[in-house]
Amino acid sequence: MKIVVCVSLVPDTTTKIKISGTNKTIDETGVSFVINPYDEYAVEEAVRLKEKNGGDVTAISFGNDKYKEAIKKAFQMGADAGVLIKADGEFDSYTVAKNLSDAIKEIKPDIVLFGKQSIDFDGSQIPAMVGELLNMPAVNIVTKLDINGTAAVIEREVEGGKEIIEANLPLIIGTQKGINNPRYPNLKAIMASKSKPITEKAPSYTGNKLEVTEMKLPAAKSKGKILDGGAASVPELVKLLREEAKVV
Amino acid sequence: MEISKNKNPDYYLLNELFTDEEKAIRDTVREFVNHEVIPIIEKYNQEMKFPFQIIPKMGELGIFGPTLPPEYGGMGINNVAYGLIMQELERGDSGVRSFASVQSGLVMYPIYTFGSEEQKKFWLPKLASAEKIGCFGLTEPDFGSNPGGMITKAEKVDGGYLLNGAKMWITNGTIADVAVVWAKLEGKVRGFLVEKGTKGFSAPETKGKLSLRASVTSELVFEDCLIPEENILPNSGGLKSPLMCLTQARYGIAWGVVGLAMECYNTALDYSLSRIQFGKPIASFQITQEKLAYMLTEITKAQLLCFHLAKLKDGGTMRPQHVSMAKRNNCEIAKTIASMSREMLGANGILDEYPVMRHLNNIESVKTYEGTHEMHTLILGEDITGIAAFE
Numbered sequence: 001m002k003i004v005v006c007v008s009l010v011p012d013t014t015t016k017i018k019i020s021g022t023n024k025t026i027d028e029t030g031v032s033f034v035i036n037p038y039d040e041y042a043v044e045e046a047v048r049l050k051e052k053n054g055g056d057v058t059a060i061s062f063g064n065d066k067y068k069e070a071i072k073k074a075f076q077m078g079a080d081a082g083v084l085i086k087a088d089g090e091f092d093s094y095t096v097a098k099n100l101s102d103a104i105k106e107i108k109p110d111i112v113l114f115g116k117q118s119i120d121f122d123g124s125q126i127p128a129m130v131g132e133l134l135n136m137p138a139v140n141i142v143t144k145l146d147i148n149g150t151a152a153v154i155e156r157e158v159e160g161g162k163e164i165i166e167a168n169l170p171l172i173i174g175t176q177k178g179i180n181n182p183r184y185p186n187l188k189a190i191m192a193s194k195s196k197p198i199t200e201k202a203p204s205y206t207g208n209k210l211e212v213t214e215m216k217l218p219a220a221k222s223k224g225k226i227l228d229g230g231a232a233s234v235p236e237l238v239k240l241l242r243e244e245a246k247v248v
Numbered sequence: 249m250e251i252s253k254n255k256n257p258d259y260y261l262l263n264e265l266f267t268d269e270e271k272a273i274r275d276t277v278r279e280f281v282n283h284e285v286i287p288i289i290e291k292y293n294q295e296m297k298f299p300f301q302i303i304p305k306m307g308e309l310g311i312f313g314p315t316l317p318p319e320y321g322g323m324g325i326n327n328v329a330y331g332l333i334m335q336e337l338e339r340g341d342s343g344v345r346s347f348a349s350v351q352s353g354l355v356m357y358p359i360y361t362f363g364s365e366e367q368k369k370f371w372l373p374k375l376a377s378a379e380k381i382g383c384f385g386l387t388e389p390d391f392g393s394n395p396g397g398m399i400t401k402a403e404k405v406d407g408g409y410l411l412n413g414a415k416m417w418i419t420n421g422t423i424a425d426v427a428v429v430w431a432k433l434e435g436k437v438r439g440f441l442v443e444k445g446t447k448g449f450s451a452p453e454t455k456g457k458l459s460l461r462a463s464v465t466s467e468l469v470f471e472d473c474l475i476p477e478e479n480i481l482p483n484s485g486g487l488k489s490p491l492m493c494l495t496q497a498r499y500g501i502a503w504g505v506v507g508l509a510m511e512c513y514n515t516a517l518d519y520s521l522s523r524i525q526f527g528k529p530i531a532s533f534q535i536t537q538e539k540l541a542y543m544l545t546e547i548t549k550a551q552l553l554c555f556h557l558a559k560l561k562d563g564g565t566m567r568p569q570h571v572s573m574a575k576r577n578n579c580e581i582a583k584t585i586a587s588m589s590r591e592m593l594g595a596n597g598i599l600d601e602y603p604v605m606r607h608l609n610n611i612e613s614v615k616t617y618e619g620t621h622e623m624h625t626l627i628l629g630e631d632i633t634g635i636a637a638f639e
């Protein structure tokens with residue numbers, strides 16, 4: 001089975017985000033980056049598919065040199081080869097999807113796995129866009145994946161329940177938390193990952209269809225108001241909820 | 249996988265000096281500790297039990313004897329990576345780190361260094377995978393800081409050696425498949441491999457501990473215990489042999505307790521930022537800030553000691569006295585930091601909701617075992633002056 005997993009790099013979730021001087025990007029000084037947490041589910045699922053069906057896993061990332069970190073993490077978890085489509089700058093979802101699609105096309109995989117979204121911009125766009133660009137079925141927010149031959153039975157989360165989908169390979173899957181428990185790479189895998197190759201490619205498209213015009217931090221929370229008159233404050237509370245907070 | 253909430257303090261940006269491999273090893277052990285140790289350890293500590301379920305997982309992770317070559321089940325990692333493993337384990341619990349220290353530094357190391365090829369081939373891969381557990385018996389009821397005075401003795405008899413005596417305070421003793429036991433043979437200290445179930449050998453557990461409770465501590469008793477010929481460690485000879493093992497384990501402790509200190513610092517920092525008294529976070533008071541500044545400074549100094557010690561060890565220029573300095577200093581500051589952290593949490597500091605009281609209790613053992621604070625002071629004193637104060 002030929003398996004591709006796409007991985008991204010995001011600021012560590014504990015990072016306190018600051019906006020850079022241009023007001024269009026975040027300030028990366030002092031920020032540590034990690035593989036996108038949802039991508040770890042995708043890598044784990046990819047490696048499990050390989051362990052079950054044989055084949056190999058290629059991890060693909062689109063970004064600057066730093067993005068090799070995400071590929072290396074995939075190596076440690078069991079991916080076999082890596083491709084970095086190397087590009088510096090800020091890119092929109094379409095550009096990322098276009099570059100990934102072009103790289104995936106060359107590999108002709110049976111299945112392509114993504115995290116359901118990357119936790120930096122939370123766009124959730126890429127799996128569907130790649131599906132469209134490659135003319136492959138794409139299912140996102142997947143919590144269970146069963147593959148038998150070329151037939152897949154997929155469970156995905158929907159509001160208040162789950163949806164069961166059947167599709168045929170080749171197929172695109174976006175993984176949701178709960179699909180598996182990503183492994184801790186053991187020392188053996190970490191040591192072995194050092195010799196796994198990362199191929200660098202030039203981007204096929206850097207045009208961007210969207211432009212970020214401004215980035216802002218959410219307004220600081222204003223102080224809460226306490227009405228301490230006991231039951232006598234209820235009318236005042238209702239009034240404030242209606243007129244000031246506008247929640248009832 | 250969730251990302252650790254508490255990041256290790258790294259004031260002097262040491263992280264930049266770690267290789268990708270060292271960072272990856274640290275991070276995987278950190279994830280392991282965050283998921284498998286921290287959520288359960290308080291309960292095991294209170295029940296005075298070791299969490300046995302984590303042993304095979306640690307074996308699978310590859311953290312036993314990881315500096316040994318792969319042909320013996322090791323990973324051939326360097327001493328920075330080894331130290332970082334210890335740091336992360338002890339951030340979880342000193343008992344868990346002790347388990348790993350004993351298995352790697354006090355059991356696999358002597359078998360690797362003093363053992364025959366057959367002993368190495370047989371034991372090391374099994375100890376690396378944690379299929380077998382080991383312990384190290386040096387201390388005796390009447391000989392702690394002065395192990396050279398040991399009375400446990402071995403006598404050459406037909407078919408092997410007859411062992412008589414007792415060891416005390418032995419980590420993993422009751423649960424060990426093999427004990428590396430130090431005994432005098434014709435007046436000279438030698439190492440023996442005593443297998444579980446050998447006639448005349450028993451290992452009752454020590455009860456009533458108020459420290460290192462999530463760790464098995466035992467007595468080892470030998471009554472005319474016949475050890476087969478092939479179970480002597482052929483290349484061991486003199487007190488120097490067990491002391492070489494202690495150097496390994498002390499090295500791991502020097503790193504480990506930094507993890508303990510980091511966890512106590514992180515807890516105190518978070519708490520002091522959120523606990524409001526007199527209308528503001530207690531972190532706004534100068535006395536609190538002085539404590540935090542002290543903690544972070546001492547942690548940073550300890551990290552630098554460890555990092556350079558690792559370089560000396562990898563470069564082959566490390567002396568046991570270098571390890572004494574790091575073990576002595578780092579246990580001392582970890583104990584002070586744990587105690588300060590406990591104070592900063594006020595009444596909450598004594599609760600099991602926070603890891604601090606457990607760490608504070610644990611550091612009492614860690615400061616004592618593998619050479620007490622005083623003994624390391626005297627080792628340094630001797631190294632400085634050329635005069636041994638303890639002989």
Ligand SMILES: Cc1cc2nc3c(=O)[nH]c(=O)nc-3n(C[C@H](O)[C@H](O)[C@H](O)COP(=O)(O)OP(=O)(O)OC[C@H]3O[C@@H](n4cnc5c(N)ncnc54)[C@H](O)[C@@H]3O)c2cc1C
Pocket residue numbers: 350384385386387389390391392393394416417418419420459460465613616617618619620621622623626637638
């Ligand atoms: C939880 C735990 C686990 C342990 N695990 C192991 C193990 O796995 N294997 C093993 O072999 N041992 C183990 N030990 C034993 C440990 O190494 C000893 O307890 C330690 O070496 C101190 O010996 P002691 O307790 O007999 O104290 P003592 O040697 O009696 O010392 C008592 C006090 O006197 C001081 N003192 C002694 N001599 C001098 C001197 N010359 N000058 C100044 N002060 C001095 C000491 O510093 C100490 O403060 C463990 C101990 C504990 C608590």
